[in-house]
Amino acid sequence: MHTRILFYSLCIVVTALIVVAAVAPSGAIWIGGALGIVALGLLAYLWKSDIKANRVVMTGMELIASQDFNNRLNTTGLHEPDKIVALFNTMIDRLRNERTKNLEQENFTRLLTQASPMGVMMLDFDRKVSMVNPAFLKITGMAAEDDAIGKKADAIEISLIKEMLKTGLGKSGVIRDGDVMMYRCYHLNFMQSGFKREFYLLESLTDEVIRAEREAYEKVIRTISHEVNNTMGGVRSVLQTMADTSDNSDVADVLESCDNRCEQMCAFVSAYADVVRLPEPMRVKSDLNEEISRIMPFLRMMTSENVELLFEAWREPVEADIDTNMMQQVMVNIVKNAAESIAPGPGRIWISTATEDGHALLEIANDGQPISEEAARNLFRPFYTTKREGRGIGLTLSAEILNRHGARYSLRTDSDGITRFRIIF
Numbered sequence: 001m002h003t004r005i006l007f008y009s010l011c012i013v014v015t016a017l018i019v020v021a022a023v024a025p026s027g028a029i030w031i032g033g034a035l036g037i038v039a040l041g042l043l044a045y046l047w048k049s050d051i052k053a054n055r056v057v058m059t060g061m062e063l064i065a066s067q068d069f070n071n072r073l074n075t076t077g078l079h080e081p082d083k084i085v086a087l088f089n090t091m092i093d094r095l096r097n098e099r100t101k102n103l104e105q106e107n108f109t110r111l112l113t114q115a116s117p118m119g120v121m122m123l124d125f126d127r128k129v130s131m132v133n134p135a136f137l138k139i140t141g142m143a144a145e146d147d148a149i150g151k152k153a154d155a156i157e158i159s160l161i162k163e164m165l166k167t168g169l170g171k172s173g174v175i176r177d178g179d180v181m182m183y184r185c186y187h188l189n190f191m192q193s194g195f196k197r198e199f200y201l202l203e204s205l206t207d208e209v210i211r212a213e214r215e216a217y218e219k220v221i222r223t224i225s226h227e228v229n230n231t232m233g234g235v236r237s238v239l240q241t242m243a244d245t246s247d248n249s250d251v252a253d254v255l256e257s258c259d260n261r262c263e264q265m266c267a268f269v270s271a272y273a274d275v276v277r278l279p280e281p282m283r284v285k286s287d288l289n290e291e292i293s294r295i296m297p298f299l300r301m302m303t304s305e306n307v308e309l310l311f312e313a314w315r316e317p318v319e320a321d322i323d324t325n326m327m328q329q330v331m332v333n334i335v336k337n338a339a340e341s342i343a344p345g346p347g348r349i350w351i352s353t354a355t356e357d358g359h360a361l362l363e364i365a366n367d368g369q370p371i372s373e374e375a376a377r378n379l380f381r382p383f384y385t386t387k388r389e390g391r392g393i394g395l396t397l398s399a400e401i402l403n404r405h406g407a408r409y410s411l412r413t414d415s416d417g418i419t420r421f422r423i424i425f
Helices: 001-022 026-066 079-115 135-141 160-164 206-244 249-276 288-301 325-340 373-378 393-404
Strands: 117-121 129-132 172-176 181-192 195-204 284-287 307-312 319-320 347-356 359-366 408-413 417-425
Touching: 026 160, 079 181, 117 135, 135 160, 135 195, 160 172, 160 181, 160 195, 181 206, 284 288, 288 307, 288 319, 288 347, 288 359, 307 325, 319 325, 325 347, 325 359, 325 393, 325 417, 373 408
Parallel strands: 307 347
Antiparallel strands: 117 129, 117 195, 172 181, 181 195, 284 319, 347 359, 359 417, 408 417
16 A cells, blocks of 8 residues: 555656646746656655565565575565565574474484384385385395385385285285295375375294294193103103013013003104204304215215205305204205105205305205195194104204204295205305
8 A cells, every 4th residue: 555655646746747847937947856856756765665575575485486495585674575574584484494393304204214123115106116224125135225216016026025015005914935934014104295105014023933933832842741751761660670570471572562662752752852952053154065065975875766966066165154063954854855755756856055145045956746835834834744654843953943043944846846945044
């Protein structure tokens, strides 16, 4: 309103100046001069109050457009423009504080995500991977963020990620990787700028499950071993006394047979107890090529003539921190199972070493009877066996040794019909 009055006043003065210049006598020039001075004064005041205010507004808009929240507008000394300046500076201060707060929260969230032991994969609005944390890279075996960021999630050729993507939004589930590793997957979302942002969480369950299983069967085995050995000790003592005092040969034979059966029962229970009494590995840096070459003659003796046992050593030393005695036991158990899957033969067993992403790799493969899907799901459950007379001790003992070495392992029959036991140290 104030600017409009100034503008109308200026128009009246200029009109009067024109009229005076047209009709007034030459002696009234001073009147025109006075009106001119008034017009210039009004024009200067109008420039300060209106045009300068517009410049202030334009400068503020440019600062906002460039997201420069660190600069402030200077006052003009005029009432109305300074009201605009004060309002703008207040708004800029609030925007700067809000941006600083958001950056701090974003930085805190990023640091928290980077340090999280759970794997995190974030998707953008096009379901492309926008962020993965170090735990996710480690779990999935990816070397760097560039292997995932910017790619469609379902285009990443990693079996664990493909299984993870099957989890419905808002749901969770347990997925397996490599027959041994187990993870709980969460598929969740949050709102950002009015849109849903989806993300996945991967939590390792392997160590917890193995620890719970170990505690359960250790307690059961110790209890059974204690009761059976104590009972069988007394029974065998009585049987031996009766056999020594009996004159009847038939009775002596029966007593001897009962004693043998008691001895076999004690040995049976002791075999399970050996898994519980397994000591911690005494690990030293060893070359797998040398250790396998050293045990190859014994492994060949274990297999029948119809089974060909081959060793393909890596061209360079394959070093790993292992307990050599324990790993020899693992080799014996795996080769024995492989030979039994081939029987009566003929068939082949391949033992090979290599390095994979800087880690030592040991693989034992055979072309024997393939592993069924049901067996593959249960192979590493404690004392599971597919053999009619088996006890499931060999594979359980091998798994326990490998777990104590911190190794990753899997046993499966691949699409080419070859069954492979892979161990990564």
